[in-house]
Amino acid sequence: MPELEVAGKRWTVAPASNLLDALNAGGCRVPFSCRAGSCHACLVRCLAGEPADARPEALSPAQRAEGWRLSCQCLVVQDLRVEIFDPRRDGIEADVISVDWPATDVLRLRLQPCRPFRYGAGQHVLLWNDEGVARPYSLASVPGLDEALEFHLDCRLPGQFSDRARRLLPGERLRLGELHGGALHYDPAWDARPLLFLASGTGLAPLWGLLREALRQHHSGPIRFIHLAHDSSGHYLAGPLGALAAAHPSLEVRLVTPAELPEVLAQFRLVSRQTIALLCGHPTGVEDFARRLYLAGLPRTQLLADSFLTRDA
Template identity: 65%
Template sequence: MPELHVGERHWSVPTGNNLLDALNQAGVAVPSSCRAGSCHACLVRCRGEVQDKQPDALSAAQRQEGWRLACQCQVIGDLQVEAFDPLNDGLAARVLRVDWLTPSVLRLRLQPERGLRYQAGQHLVLWAGKVARPYSLASLPQVDPFLEFHLDCRLPGEFSDAARTLKAGDSLHLGELRGGALQYDPDWQARPLWLIGSGTGIAPLWGVLREALRQDHQGAIRVIHLAHDDSAHYLAEPLAALAASHSNLTVELWTAAQLAEALAQLRLVSRQTLALLCGHPASIEAFSKRLFLAGLPRNQLLADVFLPRS
């Protein structure tokens, strides 16, 4: 059987075992979230033989350095593994501000120790001690002098529990910056743009919206935020302020109780429309089905799904 080596430890595992499971079962605490190769929290450096189910999930440079996503790898030979160390492999950041936008949505603003180049809508893995979770950036790099994240804390979780205790001046570490599907393209400037988010899925779209306006988007922009109830529309006021100052922007605030009726009335004004969706899988599926039925070409819908924690 193949042998896994982590530091001074080594042990045998059956051929074909999932690498993340083999590490965690032996007490090597590699964090994970989605187990689908999306969140990148389970990043490890490997020397040896693995079968990678998603070789394109990481960049060529990362793969050359030996980085792999443990959840996507099967052990097929002897393997030396180093877990991602946020202290050495990550980027330190200081907490600037922590505040609650609603009783369940925590806004976290961070200042990295050195500049971070990113685009509105990208993801970043946050580390609090040994706990890692991917979050979408809500900030705009050319405008905001901080990194902003909106954390859904309705349900208990290791990272959200740790985040509740954060205060200004505390330290976190930043892991991998990821592309994400939701980025504004200047070539879209004249086309109708729909930004549809559920829950904290509105966070990256908040950045994308401000980037579109910063680049003087000329087409109509329609923002739809789906929330559990009216009190959960945590960006209602800043969205309304932007709509008041931009005649091509309309904002609609939907609740779960209104969803079926509102979807039934959803119509496309133009087949040139581009739709960017973000949020819970069920919400994305409901919106996507309705938009396709309304005539939106599939290649004009970009979705970023917030996968539930495993």
């Protein structure tokens, strides 16, 4: 039976146990969200031994060389000594610059890191609050365009992180996980290809950043941007999106509610096979968008998606 060791504590686990589950069952409180190797919330560093890794490509060679592994994708097949990501040691302090509500259930949080923080548009990072609760959130900001890091938090339901975030004040501090994740990005090689952005709810956050990144790089192909919200009040960036569409004739923005969604989905059969589709939001919406696009003939390799999961209510 393999043994796990963390901070001097050792215990036996069943062979081929999921590493994330085994660590949390042992009281280690490893955060997680997607369980698909995308959000990178469950990073741990292997100090001795090697797990069976189902997605080694999900981390960079440099990260893997340092021993980092995504615990949700690993099985315990031999004795392992593991170090849990520690925000006090591995994280970056960030000051709360502002907190506001662009919609009644969407909290916009802006942070200023206390030291240089490298990231790309569309990525997400791990946020730790002063109560020791961590969650991955996508960045709505763009490096070089925005001075602060911007996040959009869905606060429709109670949650350990969002409940504390409601009470944040300028001047308070959070910590950032410096190791970024996410499937979404903009590639300058896509310059002339049609882009299709599909966001639901606060899945709008990373796609807002990627849209501005594409326009900053003078994307020459047509861009269609669709945001699905539970009702019209949920289109919390309607004004900024409309302003961008007015300034860029190649950009079409459509704001839809569930009642209008069937008409939008029916139009997917007209999507060019050269299109690059970027999807983000609740898993149900993302999966429906992806399935419709695939049935319309869009190759899977041209579809990039991130899903948001709610861990606690």
